[in-house]
Amino acid sequence: MAAFAAATLAPVALIALGLAMGGLWLWAGLAYMALLSALLDQLLPLVESDASEGAEFPAADSLLVLLAFLALALPPLAILGATGTTLSPAEKIALIAATGLWLGQIAHPAAHELIHRPARRHVRLGIWVYAWMLIGHHASSHRLVHHRHVATPLDPATARRGTGFWRYLPRASIGAFRAGLAAETDLRRRKAQPGPHPYALYAGIAAAALALAALIGGWSGVLLWLILAAHAQIQIHLSDYVQHYGLTRATGPDGRPEPVNARHSWNTAHWFSSALLLNAPRHSDHHAHPARPYPALRLPDDAPRLPWPLPVACTLALIPPLWRRLMKPHLARLTTPPPTAT
Template sequence: MSSAKSPIPMAAFAVATLAPLPLLALGGLTGGGWLWAALLYMGLLSILLDQLLPLVESDGPDGHEFPAADALLALLGLLALALPALAVHGATNPALSGPEKAALVFTTGLWLGQIAHPAAHELIHRARRAQVRLGVAVYAALLIGHHASSHRLVHHRFVATPDDPASAPKGRGFWRYLPRASIGGFIAGLRAETALRQRSTRPGLHPYLTYALLSLTALAMAATLGGPSGVAIWVLIALHAQLQIHLSDYVQHYGLTRAPLPDGRYEPVNTRHSWNTAHWFSSALLLNAPRHSDHHSHPSRPYPTLRLPDDAPHLPWPLPLAAAIALFPPLWRRLMKPHLARLAQEPPPPPSA
């Protein structure tokens, strides 16, 4: 298969991420084939297109402003805040059948976990306060507002070490990893934010209180739209999206570790500490999140310019397919074993200047 020689265009990011939303909107209002089309898009089409379209190996231009990229992030963030409300409305609509309601809830969770999450992740890494706040609002609406703290203050600092709840050691299956990733991430982020405030002369409102207030506002909206059933549906959608978030962290760091140094610290983060994929369509769908090594090296680099380092570990499957495999730990461990063994035999990259 030949490789594409140009970076992913902005139009591809926009089309890939936005295309499921009209299907979900129409399906939530009228049911029928729109919902099944949205489910097939999120569940199967991305995997199929990744097999048909060439891999992307080239890099986007660096050092440029990307107003279209920022506009897409803002649009995705705002749509992510509205979509759960639409799903609650549809799932409490007696005109929709039980299977249609299940498809609406499941597909909404997929979109929020696979597309809204990368968008919010990009936003919390931006310098502008308005963008960070939008990213926080998206996570809080998904009842995982603390991810904005644990990801930036804990994961990026301690990735690929035992101190990072989001990094899975070799051999640990996803379902054993999940409780520590979720509960441990909450606690680690709380400690990091509290420590920051203890050192500050103007600490302000604790972010965890902000996350709680935003999440309660989201649940109040769910109750207004659908009563107790609306709240239950919103929580179910949020939990499904959270599962996608934790699966992404699990897959992108499984079995990769930073070597301890004589002084007790760990070696600096390098390209060897994240798994990457080069598949064209899922890269567009996930806003280049599969180019994960470069993100850890340059957290503020805009997603259109993220690169695929030659010495970075590469998964043979698109990220959504890898996440699906990870749901079955024995299969995941068996398939990952040769890739970890090969990586262990390769020489480490030279230290960066």
């Protein structure tokens, strides 16, 4: 837990110091989010051992709650700094870039964990974080669509082999919105007292976020909030793209896909990015056990592994021809049958 807390909270401290003092603190925060995980994962490629079965982590949810409240506070503070007169133009760019990276790489995994927690208050807090980033529907599409249909054509978040990220992005964003809406609407039909539609809540929170941005910085504040939200959302879709790229579930004789197993998610074993991303790179185990606390997630021996840290893989995916060429041999190893014994 100390590693998770240190990795996720340190950049917030750097950004906060940058807001107050400017200068090197802001550039340090940006370098932390953009470069540090790639450097440390390569220099010290340590793999944290799996937690013992049934291990409990009382502080795990407390860290998630703290990160969620920081995710709600950081965008308005960043807009306040970026629309003020204290920071230079270059420092303002560094502030927005570092904040967007923190939202996409740390706030997103924290919200993702919260919407899978059994306590309703945690789920609601995760929804607030996503809706604050103007992607509240992810709380619906991820739980009701992605986990059910992953690695099949029915999942908008699963990228087909050969599909570049920029071609995948519209399908993933629009498709997830529509699929989540249909799933939530179907659930409401089955309830005697359905209550307000979740998508109305997502829209209300998003409207409140943009209204706050307007109060802070007028139209410039609204534009900056939209930039932060777009930055975070691209990273959310990048993680889905990379973690399921080219992996498919076989269809059985009854026409149904095989059960989800470890072979349907890409994983990485790099230590620092795992701490930074709250063990999101241990993705196969999350799909097998969605309610398992993030410190207890495991690396199955039969799960596909990427040779790069997840943030590096996401960066490579931004260049589709390079990504396809680099991934081709890894996909080939998964689909090549083992040699027949003689």
